[in-house]
Amino acid sequence: MTQGASEATGKTQGASEATGKSEGFIDQHGGFPRFEPADPGPGFGRFLEGMRRLQDLAVSANPDSDTWNEAADRVEELVKLLGPFEAAEGVGPANRMPSLPGVGSLLMPPWTVTKFSPEGIELDVQFSRYHVGGNYAVHGGVLPLLFDQAFGVLIHAVNRPMSRTAYLHVDYRKVTPIDTVLTAKAHVTEVEGRKTFVAAELFDPEGNLLAEANGLMVSLLPGQP
Numbered sequence: 643m644t645q646g647a648s649e650a651t652g653k654t655q656g657a658s659e660a661t662g663k664s665e666g667f668i669d670q671h672g673g674f675p676r677f678e679p680a681d682p683g684p685g686f687g688r689f690l691e692g693m694r695r696l697q698d699l700a701v702s703a704n705p706d707s708d709t710w711n712e713a714a715d716r717v718e719e720l721v722k723l724l725g726p727f728e729a730a731e732g733v734g735p736a737n738r739m740p741s742l743p744g745v746g747s748l749l750m751p752p753w754t755v756t757k758f759s760p761e762g763i764e765l766d767v768q769f770s771r772y773h774v775g776g777n778y779a780v781h782g783g784v785l786p787l788l789f790d791q792a793f794g795v796l797i798h799a800v801n802r803p804m805s806r807t808a809y810l811h812v813d814y815r816k817v818t819p820i821d822t823v824l825t826a827k828a829h830v831t832e833v834e835g836r837k838t839f840v841a842a843e844l845f846d847p848e849g850n851l852l853a854e855a856n857g858l859m860v861s862l863l864p865g866q867p
Contacts, residue, residue, distance in 0.1 A: 762798045766825060793859055802861060
């Protein structure tokens with residue numbers, strides 16, 4: 643099982659923002675704690691934007707040796723600055739910022755909810771240089787992460803209990819580009835007891851199908867992690 647489609651942080655907050663419902667509106671929450679949205683101030687948003695750009699530069703920059711050494715010094719200083727504030731899950735603002743793309747998590751490419759209803763959900767997402775696998779195409783391993791996220795948002799949209807991913811299958815149809823706003827759509831295909839069968843597609847701005855996925859989400863039992 644993967645955790646990406648069932649973490650209680652980013653998805654519930656993203657769902658709450660889209661619907662106006664409060665955090666924890668799903669009655670059956672398994673063993674997941676309930677996290678409240680964070681308010682770290684505007685500096686955190688600036689920090690995330692800078693870190694996303696830094697991720698891109700980390701895989702694309704080609705400076706001289708002295709510049710790499712200077713960059714390493716600055717990164718080490720940043721680690722020293724933030725290190726004393728490392729906190730447990732659900733304490734820091736990451737994954738608890740529904741007002742920010744990707745709910746404030748660097749794990750995912752920046753995504754925003756554009757549709758949230760029992761009929762299905764839609765996300766806008768944009769990959770960047772950091773996500774390239776080769777020849778300026780998005781790495782194939784990144785797309786399951788996106789679909790897993792979409793399925794997690796979907797579970798909240800259809801008001802199913804907190805769930806984990808039992809399986810996720812991806813079919814790749816076209817090369818997925820970077821630096822382009824793409825649309826991911828997800829919907830439920832069948833419900834059977836604790837099982838929620840789901841499907842999703844990823845489209846480019848011209849409506850071309852880039853990839854599609856299907857999966858199974860299984861709701862958690864009380865106290866189940």
